[in-house]
Amino acid sequence: xxxxxxxxxxxxxxxxxxxxxxxxxxxxxxxxxxxxxxxxxxxxxxxxxxxxxxxxxxxxxxxxxxxxxxxxxxxxxxxxxxxxxxxxxxxxxxxxxxxxxxxxxxxxxxxxxxxxxxxxxxxxxxxxxxxxxxxxxxxxxxxxxxxxxxxxxxxxxxxxxxxx
Amino acid sequence: xxxxxxxxxxxxxxxxxxxxxxxxxxxxxxxxxxxxxxxxxxxxxxxxxxxxxxxxxxxxxxxxxxxxxxxxxxxxxxxxxxxxxxxxxxxxxxxxxxxxxxxxxxxxxxxxxxxxxxxxxxxxxxxxxxxxxxxxxxxxxxxxxxxxxxxxxxxxxxxxxxxx
Numbered sequence: 001x002x003x004x005x006x007x008x009x010x011x012x013x014x015x016x017x018x019x020x021x022x023x024x025x026x027x028x029x030x031x032x033x034x035x036x037x038x039x040x041x042x043x044x045x046x047x048x049x050x051x052x053x054x055x056x057x058x059x060x061x062x063x064x065x066x067x068x069x070x071x072x073x074x075x076x077x078x079x080x081x082x083x084x085x086x087x088x089x090x091x092x093x094x095x096x097x098x099x100x101x102x103x104x105x106x107x108x109x110x111x112x113x114x115x116x117x118x119x120x121x122x123x124x125x126x127x128x129x130x131x132x133x134x135x136x137x138x139x140x141x142x143x144x145x146x147x148x149x150x151x152x153x154x155x156x157x158x159x160x161x162x163x164x
Numbered sequence: 165x166x167x168x169x170x171x172x173x174x175x176x177x178x179x180x181x182x183x184x185x186x187x188x189x190x191x192x193x194x195x196x197x198x199x200x201x202x203x204x205x206x207x208x209x210x211x212x213x214x215x216x217x218x219x220x221x222x223x224x225x226x227x228x229x230x231x232x233x234x235x236x237x238x239x240x241x242x243x244x245x246x247x248x249x250x251x252x253x254x255x256x257x258x259x260x261x262x263x264x265x266x267x268x269x270x271x272x273x274x275x276x277x278x279x280x281x282x283x284x285x286x287x288x289x290x291x292x293x294x295x296x297x298x299x300x301x302x303x304x305x306x307x308x309x310x311x312x313x314x315x316x317x318x319x320x321x322x323x324x325x326x327x328x
Contacts (some may be wrong), residue, residue, distance in 0.1 A: 002204075002239070002286050004171035005225045007257045009166035017285070040166075043256055045232040048246030052306025059259055061169045070210040082212030084290040092207055093171045095223055095289045097261075099300055102262045122166050125259045126248040128305070132312035133190045133251070135261055135299045142216025148296035160175065 010124035011108075013040035013060060017118045020064050021158045023073040025115040026087070027098045027149040034103065037110040037123055039052050044108040049106045055129035058111065061122040062094035075154050076147045085142060090160045096121070099129050173286035175203035175272075176264045177224060181282045184228050185322045188241040188280040190251070190315040191262045198267065201274040201287055208272040219293035220248035220276065225286040229324050239318050240311045249306060254324045260285070263293050 015035035017023040022029040037058075039047065050056075067090060073079065074086040083091055096117065103111035110126070141148070169274060172276065179199035188194040201222075204291040214220075237243065238250040247255055260281065268276035274290070305312070 002176065005173065005288065007169045007171065007259070007285065008240075009169065009182065010256050027211050036198070043234060043248075046247040046256070047249070048235065048244075049191065049249040049307055050246060052304065053249065054302075054304035055300045057261065059257075070207060071212065080212075082214060083210040084207075085211070085213040085217065085292055087294070089287060089289055093175050093223075093288045095171070097223070097291060099223065099298060101300075123259045124169065125255060127251055127261060128249055128308070129300060129303055130251070130308050130312060131299065131303050132308075133192060134263060135295065136219045136265075136293060138218075139293055139295050140216065140218035141294050141296075143171065143175045143213055144292070144294050144296075148294060151297065157259070160289060 013121040019149040030115045031113045041108040057127040059125040065089040177285040194279040203272040207270040221291040223289040229253040
């Protein structure tokens with residue numbers, strides 16, 4: 001069958017958000033919030049030419065989420081949906097995905113902004129954001145229709161932390 | 165220090181691409197290529213309401229890549245760049261990211277199109293694609309400038325497979 005995949009974090013994400021409760025539910029709600037990535041110094045060579053990009057895609061471990069729910073009522077709605085039709089953190093594999101703004105690279109430190117990530121989050125990958133690869137025009141967005149604007153102001157409560 | 169993260173694949177991606185050599189280097193190069201996701205049937209409940217979306221973000225294990233390179237010459241350029249400034253697969257954590265088109269959901273089977281993924285790839289997560297969260301206007305794209313159109317026609321060679 002499908003073998004487990006073991007990953008080693010490449011660094012730590014530092015942000016002003018010391019707990020998951022009260023942080024923006026999407027990066028678009030964390031505009032101008034600044035933080036850093038402390039990359040493993042042994043990997044700093046891999047950052048060459050990163051400073052040409054304005055935005056990065058971060059893949060990270062949602063390390064404060066415990067428990068999996070297949071049906072959730074997400075932050076942006078008051079009705080339940082299948083977990084894979086939401087961006088909620090209580091996923092079978094707790095992988096977070098955020099497109100953040102790159103402010104600068106200084107050795108093994110990456111300065112970033114527009115954050116919806118809790119301090120101390122283990123980082124798994126950094127990819128350059130390229131609209132020609134990552135954007136799709138005229139996408140249908142299911143239950144998010146009419147609700148995405150809420151992501152600019154909605155803050156997380158504790159519903160996905162320490163779930164049974 | 166940073167503890168390893170162990171993930172269990174949630175399913176398998178089935179595509180017409182039986183080997184990594186010769187497949188599109190980005191999903192935009194695999195337009196109309198169709199495949200399926202065979203989700204673990206125990207997780208099928210989590211697909212409720214997914215059919216309202218036109219596009220999905222897939223996070224998957226680049227299981228045929230071996231070896232990490234911190235500096236690579238990517239498929240779309242003839243000059244080397246830091247691995248984190250590329251979308252090349254020989255990353256410290258071999259995580260793939262593709263935005264694909266959703267054709268339909270049938271039980272635990274998800275029909276998808278616009279693929280740049282090799283057959284048998286272990287799937288780690290499915291997220292709904294939401295432009296308001298995932299798109300950034302006016303992004304600067306570093307060395308990709310003037311090269312993204314090549315992604316529609318460039319096919320992968322074997323350079324990231326079985327690397328030393």
